């Protein structure tokens with residue numbers, strides 16, 4: 325791995341990335357580093373391309389016709405491979421880079437099977453191994469205490485915050501290297517939000533985190549690095565404290581202080 | 586009331602009349618009433634017809650059961666209403682209905698489900714646009730055509746494989762009936778699968794699942810209630826199908842669960858008698874009401890089952 329700022333290691337690097345939805349140029353020569361075992365936040369006004377950038381990391385755009393990676397790429401370390409290269413299998417990428425969505429989306433299955441899903445997908449069938457991994461993923465998502473005696477219940481029976489932690493457990497179960505979060509708390513109340521934020525801070529011991537958020541305080545609280553995007557461009561990227569306290573660009577400052585638009 | 590600029594101390598009179606612009610318009614009122622009446626009578630008519638059908642069936646069956654004990658109807662193993670030594674064991678017709686339906690469903694449910702999964706989860710937009718009309722066409726072919734297809738095309742082919750297969754048999758009729766039912770199962774199941782929100786599929790793909798895993802492990806379970814309704818509709822179609830069986834399965838009452846034999850079903854028996862020259866009011870004629878009532882009860886049972894399944898597996902996304 326290459327050395328990054330403050331002695332941290334690079335986990336991935338977006339380089340001059342261009343992306344199109346059909347004819348719409350949604351990402352314009354975006355570049356940014358992703359540091360290992362750090363939380364990187366993407367902020368910016370609605371429609372600026374945060375989700376679009378996030379979904380490039382796990383090749384989610386491949387699911388829909390008309391979407392096009394049009395130049396540049398995302399280099400994953402230590403492989404030193406462009407994730408977006410045509411020869412790369414999106415499934416292999418998703419096995420290593422997992423995702424948690426804005427709205428909790430548990431499968432219509434039991435709590436246990438929700439978490440076991442990412443393992444079953446990999447062909448794991450050994451019952452005791454599955455049990456162990458499900459338990460440790462639920463513990464990792466701070467949900468084990470609440471659900472250990474109701475693993476057979478439907479995931480949809482849980483509260484919104486619990487469902488989101490279930491989705492985090494599901495993403496954790498297969499030991500990914502990076503987890504992508506797309507506004508994971510925007511559908512949750514303040515208490516559930518606080519518990520997810522705490523969880524994300526703990527998770528960076530194990531994984532690298534990239535999170536999209538609309539909540540400035542949230543970005544300031546939980547992230548180590550922040551990228552500010554506007555109209556498909558990466559306007560400013562830096563250490564979170566720097567970006568929030570002493571932004572280099574006027575546009576960033578206006579957005580952060582709420583004088584935007 | 587306290588006096589203030591906006592609250593006059595004297596209550597105002599409630600208008601001195603109704604201005605023309607605000608008055609109820611008789612023409613609009615009448616039109617609304619007429620439309621409402623028409624809608625109501627349309628709804629009432631269908632309820633009335635249903636009740637009338639049930640009434641006729643029950644009344645005529647009553648006449649039948651005054652002569653033939655219910656126990657004979659249910660447990661006798663022969664169905665010979667037209668013979669001197671008449672027997673009225675509905676089991677005989679039921680066996681034909683169940684056997685042919687089972688054959689049909691063994692074709693229609695797996696194929697219909699596979700087609701639905703393919704169209705909903707794998708096929709591109711173009712393929713779907715071309716395939717769906719063809720599928721619907723398959724469902725629109727008159728059943729008499731299917732019947733002759735079974736009798737004159739499929740049976741001879743099957744006979745080259747099993748030379749002992751009689752010219753009239755439940756197998757051939759059942760297989761063709763299955764083909765007829767495929768579009769119903771496929772189309773409704775596909776609708777149910779397409780209604781599964783994209784966010785669930787994305788969740789599955791994001792975990793590294795393949796298309797097939799996503800289709801089988803996430804989309805299909807999420808669409809269970811819709812798929813179950815599709816199956817129930819398929820079953821109802823099979824149980825109620827008449828022409829294919831009348832043409833291709835022979836109409837000899839035959840207590841058998843072997844599809845390679847000929848047999849009569851409840852429906853094909855009813856056509857046979859209804860078209861025959863049995864005097865109205867004879868006990869032989871009366872059998873068709875008892876048979877019809879049995880059919881109605883079966884269909885009712887499947888409808889209730891479908892209703893229950895829909896409630897039991899209601900989608901919780």
Ligand SMILES: Nc1ncnc2c1ncn2[C@@H]1O[C@H](COP(=O)(O)OP(=O)(O)OP(=O)(O)O)[C@@H](O)[C@H]1O
Nearest residue numbers: 345348350368369370371372373374375376377538
């Ligand atoms: N599937 C799509 N097809 C066409 N255009 C799209 C599609 N998805 C997003 N866009 C457009 O791309 C731009 C970026 O969208 P994106 O969803 O990445 O924004 P965002 O920053 O995540 O916004 P939000 O904060 O509202 O979630 C927007 O202008 C949006 O309208």
Ligand SMILES: [Mg+2]
Nearest residue numbers: 374375376536
């Ligand atoms: Mg977004």
